[in-house]
Amino acid sequence: xxxxxxxxxxxxxxxxxxxxxxxxxxxxxxxxxxxxxxxxxxxxxxxxxxxxxxxxxxxxxxxxxxxxxxxxxxxxxxxxxxxxxxxxxxxxxxxxxxxxxxxxxxxxxxxxxxxxxxxxxxxx
Amino acid sequence: xxxxxxxxxxxxxxxxxxxxxxxxxxxxxxxxxxxxxxxxxxxxxxxxxxxxxxxxxxxxxxxxxxxxxxxxxxxxxxxxxxxxxxxxxxxxxxxxxxxxxxxxxxxxxxxxxxxxxxxxxxxxxxxxxxxxxxxxxxxxxxxxxxxxxxxxxxxxxxxxxxxxxxxxxxxxxxxxxxxxxxxxxxxxxxxxxxxxxxxxxxxxxxxxxxx
Numbered sequence: 001x002x003x004x005x006x007x008x009x010x011x012x013x014x015x016x017x018x019x020x021x022x023x024x025x026x027x028x029x030x031x032x033x034x035x036x037x038x039x040x041x042x043x044x045x046x047x048x049x050x051x052x053x054x055x056x057x058x059x060x061x062x063x064x065x066x067x068x069x070x071x072x073x074x075x076x077x078x079x080x081x082x083x084x085x086x087x088x089x090x091x092x093x094x095x096x097x098x099x100x101x102x103x104x105x106x107x108x109x110x111x112x113x114x115x116x117x118x119x120x121x122x123x124x
Numbered sequence: 125x126x127x128x129x130x131x132x133x134x135x136x137x138x139x140x141x142x143x144x145x146x147x148x149x150x151x152x153x154x155x156x157x158x159x160x161x162x163x164x165x166x167x168x169x170x171x172x173x174x175x176x177x178x179x180x181x182x183x184x185x186x187x188x189x190x191x192x193x194x195x196x197x198x199x200x201x202x203x204x205x206x207x208x209x210x211x212x213x214x215x216x217x218x219x220x221x222x223x224x225x226x227x228x229x230x231x232x233x234x235x236x237x238x239x240x241x242x243x244x245x246x247x248x249x250x251x252x253x254x255x256x257x258x259x260x261x262x263x264x265x266x267x268x269x270x271x272x273x274x275x276x277x278x279x280x281x282x283x284x285x286x287x288x289x290x291x292x293x294x295x296x297x298x299x300x301x302x303x304x305x306x307x308x309x310x311x312x313x314x315x316x317x318x319x320x321x322x323x324x325x326x327x328x329x330x331x332x333x334x335x
Contacts, residue, residue, distance in 0.1 A: 013198065014202065018247060
């Protein structure tokens with residue numbers, strides 16, 4: 001897992017810092033941050049990533065739209081995507097699954113849960 | 125044409141119509157009733173309108189205050205996280221130092237535990253993002269209400285313009301209600317006054333009052 005390249009998409013500077021710290025503690029060497037879906041799309045066109053962690057509610061392009069865009073790209077058709085959001089309704093989870101996410105976490109989450117989800121995703 | 129100053133003038137006008145047009149005794153009570161109903165309902169609606177005008181004028185400030193709360197908590201959260209990062213770095217240094225000096229495993233473990241606690245505190249700052257999103261939701265609701273208010277005022281203006289009688293009646297009623305409501309409006313403004321400090325008086329200026 002340590003050698004995987006991760007892109008995390010978050011509009012909140014606080015959450016970007018928290019997720020960045022967590023990834024560092026998990027031993028991830030290469031983690032890139034994006035502020036919203038548009039920023040993320042620009043970054044994935046320039047670099048290759050092994051996993052995308054994304055928030056849902058973001059300005060310009062939200063996480064669900066981002067997932068739909070990514071799934072249409074040949075290069076990223078099957079990249080693992082983990083959604084981390086405050087949206088905790090069953091309908092939201094279903095919508096995210098239909099869009100193509102591989103995992104879903106509701107905020108606030110623990111570092112242990114993030115680690116567990118990432119292990120699960122990379123094990124598949 | 126008699127000038128319409130209040131709803132009683134409207135009823136007088138109906139009475140005049142009754143006399144001149146010889147409205148049947150069946151229709152006349154109906155029209156009279158209708159206007160009595162209007163007499164009761166319009167001031168209520170105008171009162172609501174006046175309250176909505178007062179409330180809606182507060183919405184942009186309330187909305188701005190909500191944004192300020194988000195910004196302030198974000199700054200404070202980052203300030204605390206900066207300090208925690210510094211503590212974590214110092215703990216790492218301390219860990220290496222005591223380990224090098226041959227400290228017991230228990231002591232090293234204690235430093236690790238404190239370090240882990242600092243990490244947990246940083247993680248707990250997720251509350252900042254969560255509350256910001258909740259406040260943004262409140263803001264969106266306020267904006268939607270504000271837009272509805274504006275649409276309501278515009279449609280009520282259109283309604284007034286539709287007929288000369290309507291214009292006169294509404295104007296007369298507005299005047300009545302406005303006079304009655306001035307006191308209520310003052311009370312409302314007092315109750316909902318924004319008492320926060322927004323770049324108003326400086327500390328120096330305050331201190332001068334005590335000299």
